[in-house]
Amino acid sequence: MGxxxxxxxxxxxxxxxxTGFLTxxxxxxxxxxxxxxxxxxxxxxxxxxxxxxxxxxxxxFAFFVIAVAxxxxxxxxxxxxxxxxxxxxxxxxxxxxxxx
Amino acid sequence: MTDPGxxxxxxxxxxxxxxxxxxxxxxxxxxxxxxxxxxxxxxxGMFLTLHAQLLAALQLLVYAGAIVVLFVFVIMLIGPASExxxxxxxxxxxxxxxxxxxxxxxxxxxxxxxxxxxxxxVSENFGTVxxxxxxxxxxxxxxxxxxxxxxxxxxIGAIAVARSRTE
Numbered sequence: 175m176g177x178x179x180x181x182x183x184x185x186x187x188x189x190x191x192x193t194g195f196l197t198x199x200x201x202x203x204x205x206x207x208x209x210x211x212x213x214x215x216x217x218x219x220x221x222x223x224x225x226x227x228x229x230x231x232x233x234x235f236a237f238f239v240i241a242v243a244x245x246x247x248x249x250x251x252x253x254x255x256x257x258x259x260x261x262x263x264x265x266x267x268x269x270x271x272x273x274x
Numbered sequence: 275m276t277d278p279g280x281x282x283x284x285x286x287x288x289x290x291x292x293x294x295x296x297x298x299x300x301x302x303x304x305x306x307x308x309x310x311x312x313x314x315x316x317x318x319g320m321f322l323t324l325h326a327q328l329l330a331a332l333q334l335l336v337y338a339g340a341i342v343v344l345f346v347f348v349i350m351l352i353g354p355a356s357e358x359x360x361x362x363x364x365x366x367x368x369x370x371x372x373x374x375x376x377x378x379x380x381x382x383x384x385x386x387x388x389x390x391x392x393x394x395x396v397s398e399n400f401g402t403v404x405x406x407x408x409x410x411x412x413x414x415x416x417x418x419x420x421x422x423x424x425x426x427x428x429x430i431g432a433i434a435v436a437r438s439r440t441e
Contacts, residue, residue, distance in 0.1 A: 175283050175323075176389075176390045176391070177393075178386055178389040179283070179387065180324075181383075181386035181387070182383035182386055182387040183290070183291075183383075187291065187294055189378070189379030190294040190295060192375045193298060193371070193372055193375045194298025196371040196372070197298075197361075198298065199358050200303060200358040202303045202348065202356060203297070203298065203300075205345075206298075206307070206310050206345065209310060209337070209341065210297060210298075210313065213313070216321075216329075216333075217317065217320065220324045221324060223324075223326075224324045224325055224326075224393060224394070225391045225392075225393060225394055227325070227395070228394070229409065229413075230401075230410075230413075231409075233329055233401060233406050234409050234410055234414045234417075236329055237406070238414075240329070241421045242421070242424070243341070244340060244425065244428075245425050245427075246428075247345075248344065248428050248432040249428050249431050249432050251432070251436075252431070252432035252436035254348065255435075256435050256436055258352055258355065259438075262355060263358070264355065264356060264358060265358045
């Protein structure tokens with residue numbers, strides 16, 4: 175298995191995440207789709223670091239991506255709960271709080 | 275075709291794609307969370323084929339241990355309202371978004387699939403706690419401290435945003 179297989183797989187996983195983010199209205203599932211996209215980026219970083227293993231730059235970057243994803247999930251779910259308190263739904267079509 | 279790395283890669287890639295598809299296609303968010311769990315665990319297995327042992331462990335700890343559990347907690351907190359009925363109509367925009375994503379993914383994946391580079395020679399502590407920890411604490415010390423502050427700010431922000439304002 176060459177690096178091209180890993181890159182193609184990462185592209186497919188990113189596409190799955192992007193499709194989920196664009197076609198779903200459930201805010202929970204949209205947040206999960208963001209996690210899918212962040213994970214696919216980690217695959218690319220680790221695959222390239224495996225090809226050039228002289229340093230750990232890709233793995234360090236993937237480490238920071240994981241940390242940022244954790245922070246993003248915490249804040250995103252907090253926003254989701256605040257939104258649910260106001261609207262009693264998590265349908266993103268009803269997110270018109272800034273519109274009027 | 276029969277070496278263990280290839281078998282592990284094929285298995286985990288199929289499971290990762292199946293988990294991702296289950297995540298975005300389930301109507302019930304709990305099933306989507308289980309799909310996300312399958313996706314994350316299989317990606318952790320794939321990291322092992324790339325000599326990233328520490329990151330595979332971190333993937334399991336942070337994603338499977340923290341993020342998926344956080345999602346499940348929120349699903350339980352919200353209850354039946356966590357299900358949103360499917361989109362009615364607007365077929366044109368949905369079809370356009372799916373078609374654009376599929377076209378981009380096909381273009382990118384078919385063009386990078388033939389990219390080939392030999393796997394480099396891996397030193398003894400590549401990807402281990404020792405190797406990656408040394409790299410983080412020597413070359414990336416400032417970003418490491420910044421990311422710890424970012425996590426602290428995210429914790430405070432999550433509490434501030436989600437706390438009840440009824441009293």
